[in-house]
Amino acid sequence: MFEVTDLEIQYPNGYKALHGVTLTVSEPQVVAIIGSSGAGKSTLIRCINRLVEPTAGSIKLDGLELTTLGGSGLRKARRRIGMIFQEYNLVERLTVMENVLSGRLGYVSFWRAYRRNFPPQDIQNAYELLERVGLEGRENTRADALSGGQRQRVGIARALMQKPDILLVDEPTASLDPKTSRQIMRLICELAHEFGTPALVNIHDVALAQASADRIIGLSDGRLVFDGKPEDLNEEALTLIYGEEDWSSTIKDDGDDEEEGVAGLTKAKTKAGNGLISEGAAG
């Protein structure tokens, strides 16, 4: 059970990044958070593990208030919160294995970590996760020798090493190509369901969010403006979240299943037509 209540962030210069956001995740589901750049998606996610300090409101993870924690209390809470980053944030000069095992740092002493002497079950778990994310045999590769998609897989394994009670995922696909994006997003959603871990995923790709998430939340100017099922996300909702735009080609039409292929074709044609017309106008 994860609850955010009236969460607010005001920066010292008076700018408010979040205006009282309230949100409850009561089952292991993938929650996609969409909204324009600057709407407060990252800020919201970073408040949860306190990489950013909220100024008002409450965040509760299974009843534990996270906003007031400090020192070792905060470190203990962070062990239960896994995070996946847009730029992967691996330690580039360390090996894949060291990066994955660093997910266990909250549980081992300084000297054990210094000698890279992690408990056997952690090492076994790391090997299992590496296989699960498709990086078996790469444990001794240095992180800076991997491609973007592979690095993100290491990032996913590191977060899951924590056996987290909640996963925070900040733009996991924004630095990846469309195909890798879809693979990574699918992997995150599969693993979240497999481990029974709720996941909050910031994402810019609306179609991908709709296709993979169990629930969608829309943020606009630091306010929650949409909270519903992926199929409820219509043009009206998107206008509310992002503002006025032609959304017809962005959203997936779940309503007419038998017509989908045809509808898709028509849309593609319209789009191509539009492209041609605008090109002609520009020339």
Place this chain on the structure above:
Amino acid sequence: MTPKEHAKRHPEIWRKFSPRETLVRYAWMFGIVLVAAWSLRNLDIPWFYFLDAHKQVADLFRRMVPPDWGHFSEVMMPLIETIHIATLGTIVTYALALPVAFMAARNTTPNKLIWFIGRFILVSSRSINTIVWALIFVAIFGPGPVAGVWAIAFRSIGFMGKLIAEAIEEIDHGAVEAIEATGASRLQVLMLGVLPQVWPVILGTTVYRWDINIRESTVLGFVGAGGIGIQLYSSINLFAWDQVAVMLLSILAVVILSEFVSATVRAKIT
């Protein structure tokens, strides 16, 4: 557009500096010449010594050649002692400079006071010359290589600490944030998030400083802090220039060797 309008919009003259700026630049140059002239006047240089300088050089060269190679066996041990002083001094520096660098880097320092102390250590270490440090440590430990090792270490802390601290301030913060987010302790974050990122700089500056320290430790003996400098100083005082030549040549050989080692190691670091 008439030709006149055209010329106005596209003039033939372009100057980087305005007349005012040009004047200021000439004033600066004149000022520097003035300062140089003032220094020369105050130094009271005995110019007549310059008249026979070429004869002195020729004379010195005659006294040095041929070098007294028989003297080499006596120089061998002090030369090795010199290398030991430099190596031990660098190892002590390595142990002391790392914590100071973490104190003096803005992104790893625990608070402003510790940061200030770290910066103060770096600045004071660098502002005192190795020879002056050697004088101080000869007074504390008495003459000998121990004083030399500490003198080398205290001068090097500032050099290595500053370079490592600057490297720490330029690391990728994202990786550090990710390690923090796993619930790691402060020390673990430094060790697994920060240290790997600055490791090439640490290794590189250590080897580079060792190379510099070999050169510096050759003169430590002038003030009694061990090494080949003691023999060098006494041979110069005895006008035994053929022995001095042997020492200078062997120092040159060692310095070239250390520079080669340092360059090779630094090129290998990735």
